[in-house]
Amino acid sequence: MQVKHLLLIAILALTAACSSKEPLDENLSETELYQQAQLDLDNNSYSSAVTKLKALESRYPFGRYAEQAQLELIYAHYKNSEPEAARAAAERFIRLHPQHANVDYAYYLKGLASFDQDVGLLSRFLPLDMTKRDPGAARDSYNEFAQLTSRYPTSRYAPDAKQRMIYLRNLLAAYEIHVAHYYMTRHAYVAAANRGRYVVENFQETPAVGDGLAVMTEAYQHLTLTELANTSLETLKLNYPDHPSLEDGQFVPLEEEEDNRSWLAKMTLGLIETDAPLPPGETRASQDVERQYQDAQDQIPKEIREGAVEEPEVESDDRSWFSYMTFGVFD
Structure with missing residues (x-):
């Protein structure tokens, strides 16, 4: 199906949805308005239910269904995929x-809205790794569920909230490990070690603790902090002997050493290597100037270079690159 056909179908569906909205009768009583809103909720017509519940609250702010309408409006927004609302x-x-008998339900729905906020259209159909996405909504959801379980530990929604908190805690810990691995690839070993330590200290009893110890071990090894590296490694061996970074009891870094050779050296399997590292105090510019001077000197005819008048030898190592470039005029 072509894209223009899909766009036409979408426009027609949107037009039909907009045209199907009937104007709300202003003469409906409080009870009738509430009953129609309940009927919309039962029929999964959440957008229409939102409209009726808002009208009920605005028309009868002190009525018998006002508080219940406010509570059910949270649910209608949540089911209508409006997490912010x-x-x-x-x-x-x-x-x-704050003292309502069902205020715990409001806390629970607030946590659910944040929990599902990152679940967009793509993540419903594609196998996206949620641990690599921004954990802002997950962190908010965890804190909101924590408020529910701490303030209302006997709530009927507390058991489900606790199970979701376990999942969110594992997700947040795994995200920290992904960030630590990124720092490792960027050779930011101090930042990587700090992330690993943060996981070990703040996310105990999560699967990512072993990964945090492995990150600490590898980062400390790169930083030549032998004592810290050995301590992290021994803790890893003791608590996670089957961790992927351990092979026959020996630590194997998960991040391989980066190949800093040029693309030409990689393509020719090292047959054509790039320049060796510069010695201290030299730059590529100074080397280029010296090379140009040497090329110019080689182009001088042999008869001139071997003239009758023999010039005194000059120690080339004692001259600066500026002296080479000006042929010694300003020495």
């Missing part, structure tokens, strides 16, 4: 009704 509605309900 759901969180805002939950925060408003908690602020206005």
